[in-house]
Amino acid sequence: MSGLIDIKTAKSALPEPRRRLVDQLVADNKPSKPAPSVLGQWLAWLGFSLVAVVFSLFLIGPQFEIMDRLTEPASGGFLLLTFILAAFSAWVGIASSMPQYRPRWAPRMVAGFLILFLFAMPFLFFDRESLAGVVTLDMADGWFCARTVVWIALPTWLMLGWMASRNASFYPRWTGAWLGISAFLLGAGTIQLHCARWETCHMLMDHLLPMLLFIFLPIWIGGYWFARWRK
Amino acid sequence: MDFNDDQWKTWAQLMKLTQSGDKAAYERLLLEISPLVFHFVHKRVFDQDHVEDVFQDVLLSFHKAKHSYRTDLPFPPWFFAVIRNAVWAALKKNYRITQREVPLEDLLEIAALETAEDGIDDRIHQAMAALPEMNRQAVELLKLKGMSVDVAAKTLGISNAALRVRAHRGYALLKKILVTQAEKSE
Numbered sequence: 001m002s003g004l005i006d007i008k009t010a011k012s013a014l015p016e017p018r019r020r021l022v023d024q025l026v027a028d029n030k031p032s033k034p035a036p037s038v039l040g041q042w043l044a045w046l047g048f049s050l051v052a053v054v055f056s057l058f059l060i061g062p063q064f065e066i067m068d069r070l071t072e073p074a075s076g077g078f079l080l081l082t083f084i085l086a087a088f089s090a091w092v093g094i095a096s097s098m099p100q101y102r103p104r105w106a107p108r109m110v111a112g113f114l115i116l117f118l119f120a121m122p123f124l125f126f127d128r129e130s131l132a133g134v135v136t137l138d139m140a141d142g143w144f145c146a147r148t149v150v151w152i153a154l155p156t157w158l159m160l161g162w163m164a165s166r167n168a169s170f171y172p173r174w175t176g177a178w179l180g181i182s183a184f185l186l187g188a189g190t191i192q193l194h195c196a197r198w199e200t201c202h203m204l205m206d207h208l209l210p211m212l213l214f215i216f217l218p219i220w221i222g223g224y225w226f227a228r229w230r231k
Numbered sequence: 232m233d234f235n236d237d238q239w240k241t242w243a244q245l246m247k248l249t250q251s252g253d254k255a256a257y258e259r260l261l262l263e264i265s266p267l268v269f270h271f272v273h274k275r276v277f278d279q280d281h282v283e284d285v286f287q288d289v290l291l292s293f294h295k296a297k298h299s300y301r302t303d304l305p306f307p308p309w310f311f312a313v314i315r316n317a318v319w320a321a322l323k324k325n326y327r328i329t330q331r332e333v334p335l336e337d338l339l340e341i342a343a344l345e346t347a348e349d350g351i352d353d354r355i356h357q358a359m360a361a362l363p364e365m366n367r368q369a370v371e372l373l374k375l376k377g378m379s380v381d382v383a384a385k386t387l388g389i390s391n392a393a394l395r396v397r398a399h400r401g402y403a404l405l406k407k408i409l410v411t412q413a414e415k416s417e
Contacts, residue, residue: 022261034250099313101312168299
C-alpha cells in the first residue's frame with residue numbers, strides 16, 4: 001500500500017541521477033488547474049465558431065437565395081458536409097492535443113475520404129464555367145472569397161491553437177493539421193453561405209483551394225507551438 | 232510489483248493533491264511510480280545506453296503533462312497512454328540525435344592514432360575553440376570530461392533538455408567546422 005512506503009528509504013534506494021530528477025520535479029511542482037475535457041474544449045470551439053460565422057455573415061451578408069440553396073440536396077449537402085468536417089476536424093485536433101491521444105488510421109481515413117468527396121462535389125453537382133472567366137472575375141474583385149476564407153480561418157485557428165497549446169500534444173504537427181483543416185473548412189462553409197456563385201471552378205479555386213495552399217502553415221507552426229509544453 | 236485497485240486509487244488521489252500543489256504528495260507519487268515507469272521503459276528500449284535517458288525524458292513528460300489528468304476519470308488509462316507516448320517520443324528524439332550526431336569519440340580516437348603530424352589534434356582544438364561558448368561547454372563536459380547528462384546539466388545550471396540541445400548544436404557546428412577545414416586543406 002502506498003501509505004506504508006517510507007519516503008526516505010524509497011528515495012535512498014534510487015540511483016543518484018533519478019533522485020536528483022525527482023527532487024527537481026518536486027521543487028518545480030506548482031498548483032495547476034486540470035485541463036478541460038475534449039468535449040468542453042470542443043463546445044468552446046463550437047460557440048466561438050458560431051459567433052465567427054454569424055459575425056462574418058453580418059459583415060458580408062448571406063446570399064439572397066440562401067434558403068433555397070439550403071433546401072437543395074446538392075448545395076445543402078455541400079454546406080452540411082463542410083461544417084460537419086470542420087467540427088470533426090476540430091474534435092480530432094483537440095483530442096490529438098491531449099497527451100493520452102493515440103493516433104489511429106480510422107479518423108484519418110474517414111476525414112481523408114470525406115475531404116476528397118467534398119472536393120469532388122463541385123465537379124459532380126454544380127455548373128462548370130470557364131477557368132479564365134473565374135480568374136477574370138477574381139482579379140476584378142481582388143480574390144474576395146479566397147481572402148475571406150483566410151480571414152475567417154485565421155482567428156478560428158488561433159483560438160483553437162490557444163486551447164490546444166494549453167494541453168500537451170505528443171503529435172504537434174498532426175494537431176496543427178487537424179486544427180488547420182477545421183479552420184479553413186469553417187471559412188469555406190461561411191463564404192459559401194455568402195457567395196452565390198455555385199460554380200465548379202469558383203468553388204474549388206476560391207473556397208477550397210486556400211486550404212490546400214496554406215495547410216502547410218498550421219502544420220509547420222503547430223510543430224513548434226504545440227510542442228512548447230515539453231521544453 | 233503487484234498493482235491493485237487500491238494502489239491506482241491512491242495514485243489518483245496523489246495526482247489530485249499534486250495538481251493542488253502538494254509537494255509531499257508529488258514526491259511520494261514520483262517515488263512510487265518510478266519503478267513502474269523504469270520497468271516500462273526498460274522493456275521497450277533495446278539500446279541499454281539509452282534506457283536512463285529515455286526514462287528521464289518520460290518522467291519529465293509526465294511532469295509537464297500532469298495538468299491534463301482529469302481527476303474524475305480513472306488514472307491507469309491516462310497514465311499508461313502518457314507513458315507510452317512519452318517513450319515513443321523520446322525514442323524518436325534519440326533516434327534523430329543519434330542519426331545526426333557526430334561520432335566525436337571516433338574523431339578523438341583517430342586523432343590519437345594518427346599522431347599530431349597531421350595536425351588533427353590541433354584541428355579539433357581549433358574547431359572546439361571556434362564553437363560558441365555555451366555549445367563548447369556542453370560538448371566538453373559530455374564528450375571530453377565524460378560527464379553524464381544529469382551531472383553536466385547540474386554543473387551548468389540548466390535543464391537536461393537544454394543541455395542536449397546545446398550539445399547537439401555543438402556537434403553539428405563542430406562537424407561543419409571540421410569538414411570546412413578538411414576541404415580547405417585539400
